[in-house]
Amino acid sequence: MFGLNKKDTTLLIIVAALCAFAPFLLNPFPEGSDMAQFNAGYPDLMQRFVIFGIFAIGFNILFGLTGYLSFGHAAFLGVGSYAAVWMFKLLSMNIIPAIILAVVVSGLFALLIGFISLRRSGIYFSILTLAFAQMSFALAYSVLTPITGGETGLQLALDDPRILGISQTAQGNIPVPGLFGMEMRDSFEWAVGSWLFTFNFGYYICALIMLISFYVSIRIFRSPFGMMLRAIKSNQQRLNYTGLNSRPYTLAAFVISGMYAGLAGGLMASMDPLAGAERMFWTASGEVVLMTILGGAGTLIGPILGAGMIKYMENIISKINETILHEWFYWMPDGIEDLLVAMVYPFIGKGWHLTLGIIFMLVVIFLPGGLVEGGQRIANLFRRRKAKKDDTKGTTEPAE
Amino acid sequence: MGILEVKNVGKRFGGLQALGDVNLSVAENSVHAIIGPNGAGKSTLLNCFVGKLIPDTGSVMFDGQSVLGRSPHEINQMGISRVFQTPEIFADLSVMENMMIPCFAKRDGAFEMNAISSIGSQKDILERAEHMLEDMNMADKQHMHAGSLSRGDKRRLEIGMCLSQEPRLLLLDEPTAGMARADTNNTIDLLKQIKDTRDITIAIIEHDMHVVFSLAERITVLAQGTPLVEDTPENIKGHPKVREAYLGESA
Ligand SMILES: Nc1ncnc2c1ncn2[C@@H]1O[C@H](COP(=O)(O)OP(=O)(O)OP(=O)(O)O)[C@@H](O)[C@H]1O
Numbered sequence: 312m313f314g315l316n317k318k319d320t321t322l323l324i325i326v327a328a329l330c331a332f333a334p335f336l337l338n339p340f341p342e343g344s345d346m347a348q349f350n351a352g353y354p355d356l357m358q359r360f361v362i363f364g365i366f367a368i369g370f371n372i373l374f375g376l377t378g379y380l381s382f383g384h385a386a387f388l389g390v391g392s393y394a395a396v397w398m399f400k401l402l403s404m405n406i407i408p409a410i411i412l413a414v415v416v417s418g419l420f421a422l423l424i425g426f427i428s429l430r431r432s433g434i435y436f437s438i439l440t441l442a443f444a445q446m447s448f449a450l451a452y453s454v455l456t457p458i459t460g461g462e463t464g465l466q467l468a469l470d471d472p473r474i475l476g477i478s479q480t481a482q483g484n485i486p487v488p489g490l491f492g493m494e495m496r497d498s499f500e501w502a503v504g505s506w507l508f509t510f511n512f513g514y515y516i517c518a519l520i521m522l523i524s525f526y527v528s529i530r531i532f533r534s535p536f537g538m539m540l541r542a543i544k545s546n547q548q549r550l551n552y553t554g555l556n557s558r559p560y561t562l563a564a565f566v567i568s569g570m571y572a573g574l575a576g577g578l579m580a581s582m583d584p585l586a587g588a589e590r591m592f593w594t595a596s597g598e599v600v601l602m603t604i605l606g607g608a609g610t611l612i613g614p615i616l617g618a619g620m621i622k623y624m625e626n627i628i629s630k631i632n633e634t635i636l637h638e639w640f641y642w643m644p645d646g647i648e649d650l651l652v653a654m655v656y657p658f659i660g661k662g663w664h665l666t667l668g669i670i671f672m673l674v675v676i677f678l679p680g681g682l683v684e685g686g687q688r689i690a691n692l693f694r695r696r697k698a699k700k701d702d703t704k705g706t707t708e709p710a711e
Numbered sequence: 712m713g714i715l716e717v718k719n720v721g722k723r724f725g726g727l728q729a730l731g732d733v734n735l736s737v738a739e740n741s742v743h744a745i746i747g748p749n750g751a752g753k754s755t756l757l758n759c760f761v762g763k764l765i766p767d768t769g770s771v772m773f774d775g776q777s778v779l780g781r782s783p784h785e786i787n788q789m790g791i792s793r794v795f796q797t798p799e800i801f802a803d804l805s806v807m808e809n810m811m812i813p814c815f816a817k818r819d820g821a822f823e824m825n826a827i828s829s830i831g832s833q834k835d836i837l838e839r840a841e842h843m844l845e846d847m848n849m850a851d852k853q854h855m856h857a858g859s860l861s862r863g864d865k866r867r868l869e870i871g872m873c874l875s876q877e878p879r880l881l882l883l884d885e886p887t888a889g890m891a892r893a894d895t896n897n898t899i900d901l902l903k904q905i906k907d908t909r910d911i912t913i914a915i916i917e918h919d920m921h922v923v924f925s926l927a928e929r930i931t932v933l934a935q936g937t938p939l940v941e942d943t944p945e946n947i948k949g950h951p952k953v954r955e956a957y958l959g960e961s962a
C-alpha cells in the first residue's frame with residue numbers, strides 16, 4: 312500500500328493505530344486512583360510525544376543512515392518555532408502558513424550550516440554543528456532580541472498586525488492558533504466510569520503530521536537515496552571511488568533532517584504560540600541524540616519509541632515526590648519504609664535524569680540496537696520457544 | 712599514445728622518496744602489469760591515478776585529459792575504476808546492494824536525488840546487478856551481508872563492482888592476494904574473458920607471477936620508486952636486472 316512493502320505497511324498501520332488510540336492507551340488508570348499519576352493521556356504531553364517523534368524521525372535520517380552525528384539540531388527546532396510565531400504575529404493564526412514557513416526557514420538554515428559543517432566528518436563535524444547551534448542560541452538570547460524576544464522569548468501581543476486576521480478577539484484577548492475554525496486547544500472529554508479520556512484537536516493534527524513524516528521517512532529509507540546514505544556510513548571511500556559524490560548526499564540528508572526539526576519546532580509553536588532561545592540550547596540537541604540512540608538509530612520506529620520514552624520519563628517520573636513514595640511504601644515497617652524511600656528518592660522528581668542516564672547506559676551496553684533490538688530479541692525468544700514446541704510435537708515444518 | 716600517460720611523476724612522504732621519476736605508458740586495450748618488491752611504490756603510483764594522492768611533480772593523463780587535481784568520483788566518472796589492495800566494499804550492505812551502487816553511479820552520475828521511488832522499482836539496475844553477480848559466480852550470496860563474506864569473495868565482489876561500471880581503465884591492486892588457488896584461477900579466467908570480450912584496459916599490480924604471466928602483455932618493474940625496465944613477459948622473465956631486484960628474492 313502507498314508504494315510500501317507489506318512489512319512497512321504493517322508498521323505504518325500499527326503506528327497510526329497507536330496514535331489514534333493514544334488517548335485510551337496512555338490513560339489506563341482510573342481518575343483519582345493511586346496510579347493515575349502514571350497516566351500520560353493529557354493533551355499537552357501527547358502533543359509533545361508526537362512532536363518530538365517528528366524531531367527524532369528527522370534526526371534519524373541524518374544520523375541513523377549516514378552516521379553523521381549532529382550535535383546542533385535543536386537550532387533548527389528553535390528557528391522553526393521563531394518562524395512560526397512570526398507568522399502568527401504578522402499573517403494569521405492559521406497554523407498552515409506558520410508550519411510552512413517554519414520548514415522553509417529551517418531548511419535554508421540547515422543548508423547554510425550543513426554546507427560548512429559537512430566539510431569535516433566524525434568528531435569535527437559534531438563539534439562544528441555544536442558550535443553553530445550554541446552561536447545561534449547566544450545570538451537569539453542577546454543580539455537578535457528584536458527578532459527573538461531575547462530572554463523573555465517571542466510572544467504574541469495584543470497589537471500584532473496580523474494581516475489576514477484580527478489583532479484581538481471581541482473580548483480583548485489574543486486569538487489562539489487554529490485551523491479553519493477549529494482551535495488547537497479544543498478538546499472533547501469522554502468519561503467512562505471513573506476513567507476520563509481527552510481527545511484534543513491539536514494532538515490529532517500533530518499525530519497526523521507525524522504519520523505523514525513517518526511515511527516519508529520510510530520512503531526515504533527504502534529509496535536509492537537512502538541506500539546511498541547507508542553506503543556513506545558503511546564506506547565513504549568506496550563510494551567516492553565508485554564515482555559518487557558523497558557531499559551532496561550528506562548535505563541533502565542534513566537539510567531534510569533540519570526541515571523535520573523545523574517542522575517539529577513549528578508545531579510546538581502552533582500548540583503554544585511562543586518561542587524561546589532555550590529551545591536551541593545544547594541540551595536540547597543532546598536530547599534528540601539520546602532519543603534516537605535509545606530507540607535504535609537507523610531503525611524506522613526506534614526514534615519514535617525513544618522520543619516517547621524520554622518524554623514520558625521527563626513528565627511522569629519527574630512528578631513523583633517524596634510524599635507519593637511514602638504513600639506507596641506505607642504498608643512496610645517504618646524503618647524499612649524510610650530506607651526504601653531514601654533509596655528510591657534520588658531517582659525520582661528532579662532525579663529523573665539519573666534514571667534516564669542509567670537506562671541509557673544499560674541500553675547502550677546491552678542493547679546497542681536500542682529498544683528496537685530489545686523488542687526483536689524478545690520476539691526471537693518467543694519464536695524459538697514456539698519452534699521448540701513444534702519440534703517436540705514432531706511437525707515437519709522447515710526450520711528457519 | 713597510450714590511454715594512460717604518466718610523465719615524470721614523483722612523490723615524497725617526508726624523508727622518503729616513494730616515487731622517483733616514473734614514466735609509464737599504458738596502451739589502450741592492453742593488460743599492463745606493474746611488479747616490484749614490497750614498498751616499491753606500486754600502490755602509491757596507483758593512488759596518483761585515482762585522485763587519492765597528488766604527485767609532487769609530473770603529470771598523469773587519461774585519454775588526453777589530466778586527472779591531477781580532480782576528485783576521486785570525477786576520475787571514476789571519466790572511466791577509471793579501482794580495486795584496492797585490501798578489499799573496499801560496503802560491509803554493512805547486502806551483496807546485492809553493493810553491486811547496485813556502481814550500477815546507479817553508471818546510470819545516474821555522481822549525484823541523483825532519488826528519494827521517493829523504491830529500490831525494488833529500479834528494474835534495470837536490479838537486472839544489471841543480478842547479471843553481474845551471476846558473472847562473478849556470486850548469485851547465491853546476493854542476500855548475504857557483504858561484511859560476512861570470505862576475503863576472497865569480498866575481493867571478487869569488489870572486482871565485479873568495478874566491472875559493472877564498464878570502465879575504460881581498470882586498476883587492480885593485487886586482486887588475488889589472500890585468495891585460494893582455485894579462486895585465483897577463477898579470477899584469471901574472469902579477467903581473461905573480460906579482456907577478450909570488452910574494450911578495456913587493465914593495469915594490474917601483482918605479486919603472484921602465475922597471474923602476471925597468464926595475463927600481462929607488458930610488464931613494468933618498479934623498484935624503490937623508479938621503473939627498472941618495461942618489456943614483454945618473455946623478456947622480463949630472463950632479464951638479469953629484474954632477477955636481481957625482484958624475482959631473485961623469491962627464487
Ligand atoms: N600515505 C603515506 N604516508 C607515508 N608513507 C607512505 C604512504 N603511503 C605509502 N608510503 C610509503 O611509501 C612506500 C611505498 O609504498 P607502497 O604502498 O606504494 O608500496 P607497494 O609497492 O604498494 O608495496 P606492497 O607490495 O607492500 O603493497 C613505502 O615505504 C610506504 O611505507
Ligand SMILES: [Mg+2]
Pocket residue numbers: 753754755796884
Ligand atoms: Mg601496495
